[in-house]
Amino acid sequence: MTVKWNEQETIAVLKRLVETPSPSGYTMEIMKAINEQFADWNVTAKMTNKGSVIATIPGSNDEQHRLLTAHVDTLGAMVKDIKPNGRIKLSLVGGFTFNAIEGENCLVHTADGKQVSGTIVLHNTTVHVYKDAGSSERNANTMEIRLDEKAFTADAVREIGIEVGDFVSFNPRFTEAGSGYIKSRHLDDKASTALLLRLVEQLSKSGEEIPYTTHFYISNNEEIGFGGNSSIPEETIEYIAVDMGAIGDGQASDEYTVSICAKDSSGPYHYGLTRHLVGLAKDQDIDYKVDIYPYYGSDASAAIRAGYDVKHALFGPGIEASHSYERTHMDSLKATAELLYAYVKSPLAP
Incomplete structure (x- = not known):
């Protein structure tokens, strides 16, 4: 058998994922939905104390295991301060710049479950x-949320239910742009998560046997550096992070192939496992690129830093304009x- 590729079903899964708010630290809803999806497919899954979900499909060899991970947490922000005029100052969650979110619509998620809309703007x-609107620096002191509420004092904002520490999510603006392109925030790493979910669905529904018991680890803290670095079954031999390929000047990755990472900021990935992936791509006539990402770290590298004795590797779809308004191709x-x-x-x- 080969992978059962269905473009529209893949798009539908991806759209559901990116339109479910899940900034790092506020992933409860999406993790609950993923856990329930595994249960619907009769796939054994457990939730870790940190809130990740690990699903397991038994293989013919249950002594040596594999693990595939993708992260569903995204960039976001938190309410840092409520200004006297009712505007909100932000503290960013994840590694990105204020320029990347200027003008973006957003939601403030209050402790009592409300979602209050607003827009992130330069003051x-x-x-x-x-006269300095164009030249002003975009930073935590100059950028703010303009709420879509008649709330012009800090007290009025608090009466709505907003407090310091509330999470802020960004409008993903998911768009099928035509010619096979998908544009959206949070394709990093919900594109990979969608592919893992589709693979689990195929394996569970077909009943086809895989050679090694394989764990599908959906992590929820990757953007802040410690996703996928715990609760790894001790039988795991190979650990693969499925995450975006970084595109830009001097990079080999593009939007039309699978990107296999040989090295990132954490150092080289396991040579034997990386070459194994390259060999599979060649044998199966899969379009691929090998690349090095200079300012990048993955859940696989986080697991290595945590001390796990595994072979680690990284591959995934190429994503243009990472940590901004992203794009990829089918x-x-x-x-x-x-x-x-x-x-x-x-x-x-x-």
């Missing part, structure tokens, strides 16, 4: 009033799905 945005998603399937059906790497 002196109006060019008809502020060709890249399909190539990644094909490599995922080829890998779970393959022998262990040397």
Whole structure:
């Protein structure tokens, strides 16, 4: 058998994921939905104390295990301060710049379950009033949330239910742009999560056997550096992070192939496992690129830093404009799905 690729079903899963708010630290709703989805497929899954979900599909070899992980937590923010005029100052969650979210619609998630809409703006945005609107630095002191509420004092904002520490999520603006392109915030790493979910669905519904018991670890703290670095079954031999390929000047990755990472800021990935992935791509005629990401870390590297004795590797779809308004192509998603399937059906790497 080969991977059962269905473009529209993959898009539907991805759209549901990106439209469910899940900034790091506020992932309860999406993790609950994923756990329930595994239960619907009769796949054994457990939730860790940190809130991740690990699903397991038994293989013919239950002594040597594999683990595939993707993270569903995203960039976001928290309420840092409520200004006297009712505007809200932000503290960013994850590694990105204020420029990347200027003008974005957002939701403030209150402790009592409300979602209050607003827009992230520069304080002196109006060019008809502020002559330095274009040159002003975008930072925590100059950027703010303009709430869609008639609340013009700090007390009025608090009466709505908003307090310091409330989470803020960004409008993903998911768009099927035509010609196979998908544009959205949070394709990092919900694109990979969608592919893992589709693979679990195929394996569970088909009943086809895989050679090694394989864990599908949906992590929820990757953007802040410690997702997927605990609760790893001790039988795990190979650990693969399925995460975005970084695109830019000097990079080999693109939006049309699966990107296999040889090295990132944490150092080289396991040589034997990386070459195994390259060999699978060549043998299966899967379009791929090998790349190095200079300012990048993954759940696999987090697991290595935590002291786990595993072979680690990283691959995933190429994502343009990471940590901003991102884009990828269905060709890249399909190539990644094909490599995922080829890998779970393959022998262990040397």
